[in-house]
Amino acid sequence: MSILYTTGRESGAGHESRTAAVESTPDHATAIAHPNIALVKYWGKRDDSLILPVTDSLSMTVDIFPTVTTVSIDPQVRADTVVFGEEPAPEHIRARITRFLDLIREFAGASGHAVVHTRNSVPTGAGLASSASGFAALALAAATVYGLRPDRATLSRLARRGSGSACRSVHGGFALWHAGAGWGADGDHSSYAEQLYTSEFDPAMVITVVDDRAKRISSRDAMHRTLSTSPLYLAWANTCAADIAGIRAALGCGDLDAIGRIAEHNALGMHATMLAARPPIRYLSPKSVAVLDRILHLREQGLCVYATVDAGPNVVALCHESDAVAVAAELGAAGEHIRTFIARPGPGAALVSGGGA
Numbered sequence: 001m002s003i004l005y006t007t008g009r010e011s012g013a014g015h016e017s018r019t020a021a022v023e024s025t026p027d028h029a030t031a032i033a034h035p036n037i038a039l040v041k042y043w044g045k046r047d048d049s050l051i052l053p054v055t056d057s058l059s060m061t062v063d064i065f066p067t068v069t070t071v072s073i074d075p076q077v078r079a080d081t082v083v084f085g086e087e088p089a090p091e092h093i094r095a096r097i098t099r100f101l102d103l104i105r106e107f108a109g110a111s112g113h114a115v116v117h118t119r120n121s122v123p124t125g126a127g128l129a130s131s132a133s134g135f136a137a138l139a140l141a142a143a144t145v146y147g148l149r150p151d152r153a154t155l156s157r158l159a160r161r162g163s164g165s166a167c168r169s170v171h172g173g174f175a176l177w178h179a180g181a182g183w184g185a186d187g188d189h190s191s192y193a194e195q196l197y198t199s200e201f202d203p204a205m206v207i208t209v210v211d212d213r214a215k216r217i218s219s220r221d222a223m224h225r226t227l228s229t230s231p232l233y234l235a236w237a238n239t240c241a242a243d244i245a246g247i248r249a250a251l252g253c254g255d256l257d258a259i260g261r262i263a264e265h266n267a268l269g270m271h272a273t274m275l276a277a278r279p280p281i282r283y284l285s286p287k288s289v290a291v292l293d294r295i296l297h298l299r300e301q302g303l304c305v306y307a308t309v310d311a312g313p314n315v316v317a318l319c320h321e322s323d324a325v326a327v328a329a330e331l332g333a334a335g336e337h338i339r340t341f342i343a344r345p346g347p348g349a350a351l352v353s354g355g356g357a
């Protein structure tokens, strides 16, 4: 199959149009992507359907808990099929993935239903960004089988349409998601993530799982409720630009203390906005607070360690790689049945097979 496609104006890459020739399209493709943990959070959309955020956000893609997704086009099937591990995906997830595949088919001018096999190694729904690695891997595998060859900015924009934070998992290391400007096509074209280059340093994250059950309220619903009811939301959103500037400067000189200080402040501020929503949203559990206390205690003892928490009870500690084992031991002892995982900066989304990986 040979297709020409045009992605239209791409303000991120500074092109008015981009056309790629696709020599041949495989009938299946497998992609791998890793979760990312935001240091300046994405919390709040200015457009729900295009998934355009209110603020810029900044994250580190990790090297553990990958999602591996294979997409095959099957002319025999009459609807998209989605398999999670060995089980058919629940209907609401299948419907969300079908909506995403419809979008890719529309961009590609292609048809044909797909069979999607996806394997998550992160506890799904526990506030550990499984949707980020999931939609980054799906975007790459699906774009490939439907004949698109997107550049990184375009792939990031596509992944964003599945789940906002997925646009950052397209990149390895540290990534900045530009909120972009405007609405409709202007907003869409200007809202994508780019990779940030950093000076040599040794960041690690200790992912502390206090509870791996699916959360009661999804981050999508929670951010919507926060935006529409929390009087603290705008105050927090107004701090994000300075937080991004501070972390970018600190990444440039490898100042982990400054990065951690800003990240912790930004995350606790985000949780404060939710506590002030109506009805309130509280993701932090007593165990999360016990872990946060331990982090504070370690810091008082002179360790460079700071916390961030996504939309869930699990706490992520940012520290130097050389301290990670000691930090993990200390945080694992904060309560019963707490598991810790050490992560380092990981790679961006990649094809494992299909499309000349």
Ligand code: DP6
Binding pocket: 037, 038, 040, 041, 042, 043, 051, 057, 129, 131, 132, 162, 163, 164, 165, 166, 219, 220, 310, 311
């Ligand atoms: C708290 O990307 O899961 O992890 O765009 O609605 O799918 P949707 O939301 P999602 O939100 C993630 C929110 C967060 C913060 C972050 O990753 O920046």
